[in-house]
Structure formats: C-alpha cells, structure tokens
Amino acid sequence: MTITITAFERSPDRGRGLARDMRVRWALEEVGEPYEVRLVSFKAMKEPAHLTLHPFGQIPTYEDGDLALFESGAIVFHIAERHAGLLPADANARARAVAWMFAALNTVEPSIFERSLATILERDEPWYEQRLRRLEDSIRKRLGGLSARLGDADWLDGAFSAGDLLMVTVLRRAQGAGLLEDYPNLAAYVARGEARPAYKRAFAAQLAVFTAASGD
C-alpha cells in the first residue's frame, strides 16, 4: 500500500518549504519511505471529501491503507514510531525527543507563525509596527531559551530526531527577519537540518510542485 499525503496545489510560500507538508516529506525521506502526493486547491480543502480527512480543512493529511491521519506533528510521530532513525531507542531519550516535538509546535511555533500572518494581514494597520515589536519580543524569549539549551550541540538532545526535524521547520519561518540571525547557534542548527540529504530531497519535491503550477 502506498502512502499518500496531501499538499497545496499552489503553496502560498511559493515553494520555500514553509508549508506543513514539508515536515512529512522530510520525515518520509529520512526513513526512506516512498510516498505519493495529492494536490488540493484552497477550494477543495474546504469541501466534504477533504474535511473527512482533515476536520479543519488543512494540509497535510496522510493515508496508508485504512489509516487516515491529519496534523503534521502526529504524522511525523507516526512515521518516526514505525521506522528507525527519527526517535532514539532508549526510552528516556525517546520521551525527551517527543517533548521537543511538542515544544516545537506548541511553544516555539505559535508566535513565529503569528508574526508571519501579521506581516501579511496587518501590514497596513496603523498599529502594525507596535504589534510586530510585541510579537518579536515573544519570539526572542523563545529563541533565547532554545539557544541557551542548544549551546554548541549539533542537535537538541543527542542524535538528530523528529524533535529536531519539527524544530528546524518551525525556525525556518523566522529566517530573514533579523530574528533567527541574532542567535548564531540556532542559525547554524537550521543550516545543519537543511544540509541533510533527506531535507534536500523533500525540499526539491515540494519546490517542483510550485514550479510546475507556475508554468515555469
């Protein structure tokens, strides 16, 4: 049975690997599992067929035989649990890797994602600068904590794990805004993630979708 995931027909990030299918593609590439991609339009995402797969009308989804999943974090965890390479074998180390998965998505991502949205939706508001400053303060708090914990290690807790995979995808959204760049060890950490062969294959695959849709 082939795994099928869904991704944006036309990703709003223009193929920069910020859409959440990137996480799932990367995880599948890390464990060497082939997959197919079904592209969905913004319209189709809100229609009953897709809502059956994803109650919130988003991407990615994951289908493998009679299992259908949504939520990139849960899909990455499912892949990590069934293959070697994304979670340590030692029980305590595994629990800590899962803690980093939740930390990436529940503690680090929200303010970074909010900022990203605000730069699109609130750019013309009179209070834009002030709001941005507040968001960036809270992003810096998180990045400061993360930077202190990472120190000069390569990955967050021993070997590369699904926790690092998610954290790198979350931090990429803070690139280029003068935020990540203030924490050289975090910038280097993201670069280490992006240098992994599996990351590169996943990135190329999602970029190819955008390039094809743009008719280039």
Place this chain on the structure above:
Amino acid sequence: MTITITAFERSPDRGRGLARDMRVRWALEEVGEPYEVRLVSFKAMKEPAHLTLHPFGQIPTYEDGDLALFESGAIVFHIAERHAGLLPADANARARAVAWMFAALNTVEPSIFERSLATILERDEPWYEQRLRRLEDSIRKRLGGLSARLGDADWLDGAFSAGDLLMVTVLRRAQGAGLLEDYPNLAAYVARGEARPAYKRAFAAQLAVFTAASGD
C-alpha cells in the same frame, strides 16, 4: 520512585484549572498514578535550577527517577503510553488519538490562548477591538470544524483518550467568552470531561494550592 511535577506557586488563573499542570494532574488521576507537586514562583521559574528542567522557564515539568520532561503534551503522552486508559490498544485508533493531541495543542489552542493573553495584555492598545475580532473569527473557524467533526458523539474518536483530555483543557479557556457557548455539542463535550471523577480530583488539587496560597 515518586513522580514529581511542578506547578505555579500562585496560578494567574486563580485556581480555575487553566494552568497547564491541570493536564498532567488529570492524566495522572485517570491512570491512578500518585504524584507530588513542587510549587515554583515566577522568579524561580526563570532561574538556572528550573531552566535545567524546562528550557523555556515554564510549568509543568515532570520528574520520575532519572527522567525529566517538559511540555504538557509530551508529559501526558508519556503517561498515556505507560498506562492503560488514555490511548486505544488498536494501532490505527492510537495514531488518531495522537493526532487529536497535536490538533488540540497546535491547531485549536493557539488562537484561544492568544485571545486570552490579548484580553490581559492588549486591552488598552489602539488595535484591541480589531484584534479581538480577528482572533475570535479564527477561533470560530476552529470550533466550527471541531463541532462538525464531533457531531453527537461523546468523544472525538471512540473512547475517551489523551486527545480528548487535552482538547477539553484547551476548550475550557474559550468558556464564558460567548465562543464555546455557540457550539452546544462542544459545550456538552467539555462538561462531559469536567464530570469525570479524575478531572474533579485534579481540579480540586490545583484549586487547593491556590486557596492555600491566598490564605483563605
């Protein structure tokens, strides 16, 4: 070895069960595991001893022998994985319960939590009304999707799971704002969670901390 968790010495929610230790207490009560609580002040949360346990200087943390964890989602998952009662035995159903755990924390919680913060921190800002409206629109989108999926079922996917536990704690923060109340099946779902004996024991325990600290 006794499990030790951390909680606020004085919870900003005044014992209403909205602090994230509630999730861990509830999970431990569901599986019948005793635990001790170490209370931490806001000052102590940002000091080195606590930062060793929690890189972002928050509560709750979880210590059991030589394992130290942070992130309420990860702690609840760890408890659920080691005891019966919070995750289904069937592999596919278990993966779907994990999807609901991530959905609660990464898809449903952010806008609800942001709104909660905004009502405290941004009340006097020029953008407050507009921002509140925008946040409530996005909360309603999530609640609408969740309500449609839940329908007239008791729980999100078969039996009560760690996914329901987290989702109920997330939705409680939308109570009393005229948001949750617009979705009667969600309001009833939260009430079902709150009626569980394990929930009640956990709630009483966290309220007792606040009451004692207030000198009542």
